[in-house]
Amino acid sequence: MKYAIDHKSPIPLHIQAEALLRKLIAEDDYQEGKLLPNEVDLAKKLAISRTTLRQAINKLVFEGLLVRKKRFGTKVAQAAVSSKSNNWLSFSQEMALRGIPIKNFELHVTWVYPDEMLAKFFEIKTDKKILKMERVRGRSDEPFVYFASYFHPRVGLTGDEDFKKPLYEMLEQEHSVIATLSKEEISAKAASTFIADKLRIGVGSAVLLRKRFVFDQGERPIEYNLGYYKADSFVYTVESTR
Amino acid sequence: MKYAIDHKSPIPLHIQAEALLRKLIAEDDYQEGKLLPNEVDLAKKLAISRTTLRQAINKLVFEGLLVRKKRFGTKVAQAAVSSKSNNWLSFSQEMALRGIPIKNFELHVTWVYPDEMLAKFFEIKTDKKILKMERVRGRSDEPFVYFASYFHPRVGLTGDEDFKKPLYEMLEQEHSVIATLSKEEISAKAASTFIADKLRIGVGSAVLLRKRFVFDQGERPIEYNLGYYKADSFVYTVESTR
DNA sequence: ATTATTTATATGTTTGTACATAATAAATAT
């Protein structure tokens, strides 16, 4: 069985099923219109009840990702307009898609007190320490991005995790945290001495600052992420309809 | 009982319940934050199972009309929480929202031959002239953005239009062109001599480049728009879910 | 007075079961 469900996991089965379905329907076959396995069979295969499976399917139907037809089956909704912008790719995935090999330069984990803004975002007090992760990434000896991430205590990170793994995969599997919503702010900045040093560029050079506010399913704050990209090393693409 | 459910009706009970809830929560009390009756009681009162009632509530929760909180209850979502990012606002609207008065510095209309890229985007030949509009905007004597727009011949602009009016309003009313899709690319750049001059900043200073590819309802290309924003004068916000 | 613990109560999760209904395909009658 390609994908499966973990009955021992604290993540609700219907949430797991939902995630699984999203993976499943990302496959080419389904994108091209192949019908999903029928509910009764799929439920049996995943060892969950049909009701639970239906809960997951319902959500995707509501989102407009799937369409159901009686007697026929369930399939991926043929996107009316071209593919929706997927801003959800992680950094390594994005780069991997473009065939650029990534290397971690510096990876640094500390505990810090949040500033006013961060405390407000996390809805915690400023005297409660939170985990900060910094990393510089790039190709070989040429760094092109500096990241700083702050994690909400709720996530339960100890600092000993393997941050070389894809982050959200790790959070999902080991900490039952599923990030579903992200609000981003993108702007251009002149590099500070700190950033200039990290990216090995001149002070005042152009950098792209990408702030990300990440939330879980309950819209609770999970992560605050800052990314300083060297000019031209990163292009942000968005598609919007009205 | 104020509202009730008809078990003999061919309309599914959860649909009836949904309609009933919509009526119920339209009442002032609920609009002002009163909690709905709890699920168990309400189900009993309506003589349907809790599962069925939940099906109805779920739909309204999906829609964002209701919010649930454990141990607390279910109530009407307080309208217009964080307004979803509408990337469709025109520049002047965006700024107006922030209370910044806008002034047009330079407004310049010419006919030019498209370069390779543009010809490809517009699906025309490079020997067909197209309309180019340039403008510098900002507050009083401090410019903060330089725009260059190229319009597809299909739009039928002559160059004599009043470009001081909101652009898309004008296109819609006078040229029956309805822009519905936009693909954007955002990156940081070092200012070229040309841009530095326009924005009155130093060469090499940080600018945000925002390329917009605009399409009409038939997904036909309409406009190609370049915006060079002075660092920190513009923040792009995006909200994405998965 | 403050902090920790318990309890009550709402929503959240999950299963098993049953029958209804729409749409197609196959079998049958005209």
Next chain:
DNA sequence: ATATTTATTATGTACAAACATATAAATAAT
């Protein structure tokens, strides 16, 4: 050959029952 009836097969609707979990509020411990 064409219309009609009859399975078949998928989703659709609905219930009862049980246990899990978050959290506000009450209570006990410090």
